Amino acid sequence: MKILKSLLVVFFASLTQMSFAGSFIDSASVVSVDKVYKQVRVEEPYQECYxxxxVQNNGDGSATNEIIGGVIGGAIGNKLGKGDGNDIMTLAGILMGASIANDAEKAAGNGKQTIVSQEVCEKKVRQKIEKRLSHYKVTVDYNGSEVSFSSKRRPYDDVIKVEVTVDGLD
Structure with a gap:
């Protein structure tokens, strides 16, 4: 019997020490709504033209003269070369013949050059910082106490529903 009384006393004592938690929906008056912004880096494509x-040399625009000069120069170089030097002389003849033909073509144009203007466009990307709305800081008056919280939605009424959570202190 004495043990049962002791257990009941301990049980009631522990009940008075326990705290109960819960939540409920109530109403609160809106005191203020402030917009909170964040900075975001944005890439913006654009086109830059100029x-x-x-400078364009006056010529016939064809490589025919240089090719013929290279063939003739290669044939002459091949005839002049002997033994192991034959390949080197042929190559030298090709290059010299093409170069001489190119120079002759430029001289025939009397060294005239034309300046050609053309529009060139490049695609580029610039980065800029934009200020974007992040959320709202809502301050309400609930039973004489001001409480603030973040919300993705802006409240438009003067009185809003709030969820009140009650939790005991240990």
């Missing part, structure tokens, strides 16, 4: 001037 006029590019190039």
């Amino acid at each position: 006029i590019k001037e190039t």
